[in-house]
Amino acid sequence: MLQRVLGHEWRALGSDATTWVVIAIFAVAIAYGTWNGSRWVRFQQGALAAAHAEEQERYDRLASQIAEVSAGAAVSPFADPRSPANVGGRLGPRYAALPPAPLAALAIGQSDLLPYYFKVTTDARENIVSATEIENPQRLLVGRFDLAFVLIYLYPLLILAVTYNMISAEKEQGTLALVLAQPVSLATIVLGKVMVRAGLLVGVVVVCAVGALLLTGTSLAAPGAAARLVLWGAAVAAYGTFWFSLAVWMSSLGRTSAATATLLASAWLVLVVLLPSLFNLVVTVAYPVPSRVEMVQATRVASDEANAAGSQLLAAYYEDHPELATGGAEQAMTDFNVIRVAVNDEVEKRVRPVIDRYDGQIRRQQEAIDRLRYISPAVLMQDALNDVAGTGVPRHQRFMAQVSAYHAAWRAYFTPLIFNKTRITDVRATPQFRFEDETAGTVVRRVTVALAGLAVPAVALVWLGLGRLRRYPVAG
Amino acid sequence: MVLRIARKEMTELLRDGRFRVLSAVVLAVSLMSLAAGWKQYADISRQHQAAQAATREQWVNQPKKNPHSAAHYGVYAFKPKSQLAIVDTGIDPYMGVAVWLEAHKQNEFKYRPAQDRTAVQRFGEMTAAEVLQVLLPLFVVLMTFSAFSGEREQGTLRQVLSLGVSRRDLALGKALGTAVALGLVLVPATLVGVAAIALTSTGGYLAGDPTRAVVLAAVYLGYFVLFIAISLAVSAWARSSRLALVLLLTFWFGNALVASRAMADLAGWWHPTPSAVEFQKAMEADLSNQQEVQERIEKRKQELFVQHGVDSVDALPIAFSGVSLQEGEEHGNEVFDRHYGRLFDIYGRQDGLLQLGGFVAPTLAVRSISMALAGTDLAQHLDFIKAAEAYRRGIQRVLNHDIVVNQKKGQTYLAGPELWNQVPDFTYEAPSTAWVLHNVQVPLAILVGWLVLACVGLSRSARTARVE
Numbered sequence: 051m052l053q054r055v056l057g058h059e060w061r062a063l064g065s066d067a068t069t070w071v072v073i074a075i076f077a078v079a080i081a082y083g084t085w086n087g088s089r090w091v092r093f094q095q096g097a098l099a100a101a102h103a104e105e106q107e108r109y110d111r112l113a114s115q116i117a118e119v120s121a122g123a124a125v126s127p128f129a130d131p132r133s134p135a136n137v138g139g140r141l142g143p144r145y146a147a148l149p150p151a152p153l154a155a156l157a158i159g160q161s162d163l164l165p166y167y168f169k170v171t172t173d174a175r176e177n178i179v180s181a182t183e184i185e186n187p188q189r190l191l192v193g194r195f196d197l198a199f200v201l202i203y204l205y206p207l208l209i210l211a212v213t214y215n216m217i218s219a220e221k222e223q224g225t226l227a228l229v230l231a232q233p234v235s236l237a238t239i240v241l242g243k244v245m246v247r248a249g250l251l252v253g254v255v256v257v258c259a260v261g262a263l264l265l266t267g268t269s270l271a272a273p274g275a276a277a278r279l280v281l282w283g284a285a286v287a288a289y290g291t292f293w294f295s296l297a298v299w300m301s302s303l304g305r306t307s308a309a310t311a312t313l314l315a316s317a318w319l320v321l322v323v324l325l326p327s328l329f330n331l332v333v334t335v336a337y338p339v340p341s342r343v344e345m346v347q348a349t350r351v352a353s354d355e356a357n358a359a360g361s362q363l364l365a366a367y368y369e370d371h372p373e374l375a376t377g378g379a380e381q382a383m384t385d386f387n388v389i390r391v392a393v394n395d396e397v398e399k400r401v402r403p404v405i406d407r408y409d410g411q412i413r414r415q416q417e418a419i420d421r422l423r424y425i426s427p428a429v430l431m432q433d434a435l436n437d438v439a440g441t442g443v444p445r446h447q448r449f450m451a452q453v454s455a456y457h458a459a460w461r462a463y464f465t466p467l468i469f470n471k472t473r474i475t476d477v478r479a480t481p482q483f484r485f486e487d488e489t490a491g492t493v494v495r496r497v498t499v500a501l502a503g504l505a506v507p508a509v510a511l512v513w514l515g516l517g518r519l520r521r522y523p524v525a526g
Numbered sequence: 527m528v529l530r531i532a533r534k535e536m537t538e539l540l541r542d543g544r545f546r547v548l549s550a551v552v553l554a555v556s557l558m559s560l561a562a563g564w565k566q567y568a569d570i571s572r573q574h575q576a577a578q579a580a581t582r583e584q585w586v587n588q589p590k591k592n593p594h595s596a597a598h599y600g601v602y603a604f605k606p607k608s609q610l611a612i613v614d615t616g617i618d619p620y621m622g623v624a625v626w627l628e629a630h631k632q633n634e635f636k637y638r639p640a641q642d643r644t645a646v647q648r649f650g651e652m653t654a655a656e657v658l659q660v661l662l663p664l665f666v667v668l669m670t671f672s673a674f675s676g677e678r679e680q681g682t683l684r685q686v687l688s689l690g691v692s693r694r695d696l697a698l699g700k701a702l703g704t705a706v707a708l709g710l711v712l713v714p715a716t717l718v719g720v721a722a723i724a725l726t727s728t729g730g731y732l733a734g735d736p737t738r739a740v741v742l743a744a745v746y747l748g749y750f751v752l753f754i755a756i757s758l759a760v761s762a763w764a765r766s767s768r769l770a771l772v773l774l775l776t777f778w779f780g781n782a783l784v785a786s787r788a789m790a791d792l793a794g795w796w797h798p799t800p801s802a803v804e805f806q807k808a809m810e811a812d813l814s815n816q817q818e819v820q821e822r823i824e825k826r827k828q829e830l831f832v833q834h835g836v837d838s839v840d841a842l843p844i845a846f847s848g849v850s851l852q853e854g855e856e857h858g859n860e861v862f863d864r865h866y867g868r869l870f871d872i873y874g875r876q877d878g879l880l881q882l883g884g885f886v887a888p889t890l891a892v893r894s895i896s897m898a899l900a901g902t903d904l905a906q907h908l909d910f911i912k913a914a915e916a917y918r919r920g921i922q923r924v925l926n927h928d929i930v931v932n933q934k935k936g937q938t939y940l941a942g943p944e945l946w947n948q949v950p951d952f953t954y955e956a957p958s959t960a961w962v963l964h965n966v967q968v969p970l971a972i973l974v975g976w977l978v979l980a981c982v983g984l985s986r987s988a989r990t991a992r993v994e
Contacts, residue, residue, distance in 0.1 A: 089795075097802070097803055097804070100801060100804050100807070104807050159645065160648070163640055163641060163648075164641060180636045181636075181802065183801060184799050184802045185799065186794070186873045186876050186877070186904070187621045187907070188620075188790070188876065188880060188903075188904050189790045190617075190620040190638075191617050191619070192786040192790045193648055194787060194791060195788050195790075203783060207779070307768075308767070308768060311768075311771070315775065319664070323650075323660070326649035327646075327652035327656070330643070330644070330647050330649065330650075330651065330652065331558065331559065331562050331651075333646075334566070334643065335562050338565075338566070338569060339639070339642040340569070340573055341569075341570050341604075341623055341637075342624060343573055343574055343602075343623055343637075344577065345637075346577065346604075346624050347577050347580050347581070350584060354584065408642065412642055412644075415644050416644050419646050423646075428649070429649075432645060432646075433645070436645060442645060443644065
């Protein structure tokens with residue numbers, strides 16, 4: 051019987067011209083969003099390639115300069131390519147880069163806002179990680195037309211548009227009573243209607259998005275791509291299921307088509323538009339992050355004081371690191387570069403609590419959102435899509451942690467060289483950064499939690515709806 | 527007759543449960559957003575004022591040192607918060623707040639506040655402006671889509687018209703009634719907003735300029751009239767209430783959510799910005815062009831030789847190192863002007879395209895105008911960037927000139943507080959309202975065009991509305 055309902059629904063839906071208009075608009079939006087996402091990925095890859103090329107070029111130049119100077123060419127101490135202070139600072143910085151994940155084109159997420167490469171030097175960490183990609187702030191404000199936008203905003207609207215009158219229209223046309231005179235339950239009919247519509251919409255999403263991905267040159271054979279694609283499909287299905295369930299439940303209330311439409315549109319407005327921005331408002335008021343100007347000032351005060359105390363700091367530093375006080379420590383006390391190491395160290399130590407305060411507030415905001423998000427499927431979907439695409443906050447935090455570790459390693463590499471006044475002969479031996487990506491398991495675990503948040507209310511709504519359908523006022 | 531129709535329309539709306547619920551929601555949301563905006567403004571502007579005072583203090587309290595060391599020490603400039611940002615934060619969250627003004631370098635503004643927020647921020651900031659631009663039009667649509675079509679479906683339209691009521695009066699009356707009912711929601715919200723702004727008027731910038739707030743209010747008023755007119759026009763034209771609703775909701779969705787993104791994409795596509803790494807590389811290549819710097823210095827040297835009638839640097843009565851430092855600065859300034867000029871030019875073009883987006887979506891026009899009047903648009907941020915850079919160049923000139931005059935050969939020259947105090951404190955004068963209005967003349971014209979079009983549309987569709 052279900053099969054017959056499915057067949058009939060398919061024919062009825064297919065013969066309606068508006069269905070195809072809606073599908074066509076949807077398909078174009080999906081393809082455009084995906085194309086737009088891959089354009090951004092290509093831009094990022096281009097920037098990272100340019101960074102890599104710049105580094106290579108600089109290192110080649112540095113190597114030949116070192117050879118020249120070693121052969122006896124004259125050079126001022128400020129530009130000496132063999133000086134570890136110069137190489138670790140101005141001359142030899144390397145890039146720490148966050149390459150786009152295999153399916154980054156699926157959601158631009160936070161990747162246009164959060165920096166994805168840094169030039170790492172022996173300078174204080176905060177000066178390094180404050181770099182950003184160039185972007186018109188106005189474009190950051192409005193956001194991009196990417197696939198995630200289409201899926202979060204438009205996809206539920208279309209689901210509601212094809213489902214709001216699936217029962218009430220039959221009732222209003224008088225066909226519902228006729229159909230139910232056959233040996234078929236209302237639940238079976240609703241199930242058939244939903245399955246056809248869900249199959250159609252999800253099919254369009256998957257086919258168009260995957261097609262656009264392949265056409266724009268995204269490789270699905272990249273490691274982790276297949277798993278991420280499956281997760282993405284699951285997210286599309288789960289989000290769709292939530293909205294279909296909502297439509298089933300609202301339809302089961304037995305109101306007119308117009309009333310159901312108004313209710314569903316209001317639900318969309320509240321869940322997709324209002325609640326997320328309210329959450330943002332609530333967490334920013336509850337856990338305000340002070341303007342970074344306070345951090346700038348704290349850093350400045352700390353470095354002024356540390357600079358003033360320069361040589362005393364160095365003495366203290368030697369006490370902590372006796373292994374560095376080899377040989378001419380006396381003379382080293384007057385060395386500008388050596389003092390700088392100690393000063394930088396001190397500044398970082400003193401600014402740490404200030405930065406921790408910022409990080410703490412941001413963490414509290416995130417924790418609050420992580421709890422609140424279960425009220426809004428749109429926020430859950432955003433998290434799931436960003437995670438799948440690798441453009442969300444968690445992957446970026448992982449990158450930042452690795453950048454911090456790399457910065458520490460960079461400094462640890464140069465500090466003894468500076469103290470021992472070693473001349474650098476092989477500049478290519480400086481440490482390099484390589485991003486260790488999240489394992490598929492981590493991503494799956496995180497996305498699954500979000501998807502469960504979508505599935506649980508969906509199941510509840512269907513359950514409630516089916517219960518109600520049994521008492522549906524078929525006539526009158 | 528118009529008034530009578532308006533009263534009927536208003537009474538009907540006020541008695542409608544949906545109207546009460548929706549207006550309660552709109553009012554609550556706008557009050558919340560105003561309160562949050564006010565708190566944020568108060569916090570941030572206090573922090574920025576304190577920081578600006580502190581950076582000045584550090585500058586004037588520098589110990590004795592060579593002027594060029596002081597130039598390297600530099601000062602910070604912090605973007606002051608505009609008072610109307612309480613209503614419209616504009617691009618503030620996405621624009622860096624601090625810039626370090628040091629020797630030889632025009633630095634970028636750093637620390638975009640949005641980077642310190644969660645991803646939910648990207649759903650949009652709930653500011654009063656957002657409520658006015660996005661939620662209120664929807665409210666208008668939901669309240670008016672059936673104004674004509676509903677009466678037609680109930681058969682009352684025929685009765686009303688048979689009384690000899692002119693269709694023009696009917697349309698006008700309905701528009702007026704809706705506007706007054708909406709006004710009952712909007713006026714208290716506006717009053718609270720004005721009170722919030724008045725309460726914070728501790729001399730924040732834009733504080734002494736009520737014109738901006740007045741023009742802003744007028745623009746929003748025009749915007750609502752526009753939506754009421756469009757909504758009524760569609761209601762009169764559409765065959766059924768359902769069709770009217772679908773058309774209006776589609777328009778709202780495209781207007782509020784799609785158009786801005788599509789236009790921003792288009793802007794980025796037509797006028798692409800370089801990546802930071804490419805930008806830096808090109809700029810550094812120009813900066814390190816030693817030949818150009820040397821030529822400049824040589825030219826200046828010859829000029830000075832002629833001027834002082836000598837033929838060697840040692841014979842000059844001034845310190846040439848100060849001259850060559852300043853020439854280095856001048857060379858750098860040319861490079862910065864060229865590169866940042868090009869970048870800001872691209873931003874400007876992108877912005878212009880977004881303004882033109884008003885042709886397809888009036889919300890884009892209103893957004894541009896609103897941000898501009900609130901002092902939170904791109905043009906005013908760029909103006910601040912330029913002011914900070916001009917200040918930086920001024921510092922370098924003062925310090926280098928001091929070296930020229932006071933540094934003596936073979937001596938270590940140390941300057942003191944007299945010199946630090948010669949550098950004036952950084953004060954930023956916000957651009958005049960006239961300048962701002964000049965910037966947004968295109969969206970203003972577009973908005974007026976929409977308004978005229980919508981009114982003409984309403985009068986036409988009211989005149990030709992089917993009775994059955």
